[in-house]
Amino acid sequence: MMKLIVSILSFLTITSVKGQTITTQFGPIQGNMNGSVYQFLGIPFAKPPVGNLRWKAPENPTAWASVLNTTSFAPVCPQKSFDQGGTNGTVIGNEDCLYLNVWSPEVNTANLPVLVFIHGGGNQQGSASEVNGGTEMFFGKNMAERGNAVVVTIQYRLGPLGFLAHAGLEPENVQGTSGNYAVMDQLLALNWVKNNISQFGGDTTKVMIFGESAGGINVGNLLTTPLGNGLFQRAIIQSAVPMISDYSTARNNGTAYVDSFIVVGTDVQKIAYMRSLPSDSLVKDEEPPISGGAVGLTWQAVVDNHVFFDLPMNSFQSGNFNHVPLIIGSNSEEMSLSAPATVFPLMVSALISGYVPTPLQAQATALYPPGSNTTEARVSYINLLTDAQFTATTRRVAACVSMNQSEPVFRYFFTHKHSVAALSSFGSYHGMELFYVFNNWENATLGSGPLFSPQDDSVQNAMLQYWVNFANTGNPNGAGLATWSGYQSTTDCYLEIKATSNGTQCGLRTAESDLWDETINYTPCTSSLGIESLSKDFSFSIFPNPTSGKTQWNIPLEWNYFEVRIVNPLGNLIFKGENSSVIDLTDQSEGIYFITIESENQQFSGKIIKNM
Known part of the structure; x- marks a missing residue:
């Protein structure tokens, strides 16, 4: 009897430490418990894209019979990693990086909403295990536990390994084009979610994809591919808009990239040589994705007539896209971390001269006054770059999607400031809202302890509830939350996310957004549904x-x-x-x-x- 009791206690101890064994379509996995959450880290969803699989569509992983231990993050994908606004990068990563992570408060029998996060980083850096502010920024434990939801974070190939378009790759594909390997990684991960997430307590009819920066770009792009149809039922785009390159431009850029390594031989021979190189050498010369407050996107998805058939705004205008409830928004000082530390009034004037046509420069100067000192100048510099790259572009997408689908669209504007004095001067910078969405600011080195304010707690509680409500129902509203009205292009109403949101704002930086629309001669969308706003x-x-x-x-x-x-x-x-x-x-x-x-x-x- 004593041996039996000891055996039972030992079994219970092992179970409580290791957590639940889950049988996936490829084999059994064993995670562990983190508080009351089942945690599975480093689940393979594809074969390692190495050797001859480099620059090929991802393939399902080889099945396994023994229980696979999934208790630690997989390596990040090869990249040159920069701090936001930094110029000195470090080469890190391993090409065997196509893994995902799952957190769930209840497995097997539950039917919980599923939140699938796609990380950012300019499509050339970042990971699902990214550390920022002394905490793993996208760690899903708090979100899953407090939101009673299943949280999934995924990785995908980056930079040239994920997006290279080149003539030497075209003969390998039926459609005669190349590129979009990273997008196909994301699609395969979503197929894994569709086929397996019910074993983790997830409801396959309540899958929400969300992402920030390049992750938001990828979410927006997934709205426009027919290969994404049915893989998700809601989407959130944070501080981004969809971006897809035309094929000829991407192919020319890919040709120049490969020619920087080898100029002799046929295109196919060049690719064979490129496949023989270590991954580190392919990313070591990357430039930072954000420089001086300007966002670059060297590596993009392409119109390849397989994954994507048109540019995003054309798809939205035509109505030929995946119609799902959408949240889209941006932050009030997106470029404050990456803008120069010291900005002189002449720098604002030069920025206006460089970006704005002459007939509109007086109007731009009135909206973004250079000021009389470096403090005033830096505010205008940040606001100009924020509005041109984020505020105005977000309005365009919100308006176009809302006019061409019957499913609701919701817009937000994140204005909350950190309680930490050293950071609050930067305002609501690019990526800051992620700490609150994941409820991890309280764990950050700078945000923890007495520096984690009641206002911080209010914002993180609200954002978590909005995001989980949206995943669950397609509507972010719920008891105890400020009402968030659906978006209409005529009113441009939005939710300002701060400690005391009230949901009554309409017309977000309208004059500034109008200026940037006029600057690029933007033609507003019309409705493909036969319904026009007044x-x-x-x-x-x-x-x-x-x-x-x-x-x-x-x-x-x-x-x-x-x-x-x-x-x-x-x-x-x-x-x-x-x-x-x-x-x-x-x-x-x-x-x-x-x-x-x-x-x-x-x-x-x-x-x-x-x-x-």
């Missing part, structure tokens, strides 16, 4: 607003028929009517209500504020 010239009004009871709205005289829908802060329909221009909210709770009025080919969305 012209900005049309004076639509709801009155009285706020109201304590009845309210009404004006309708264009030419409308013979229209439909009205009003939803409460939780997204529940409380009124639906035809040809109605008045409603009584007397019996409704205090708060913000959302109204949509739609005729045969026009629609308007707005807010009604109900007071007691």
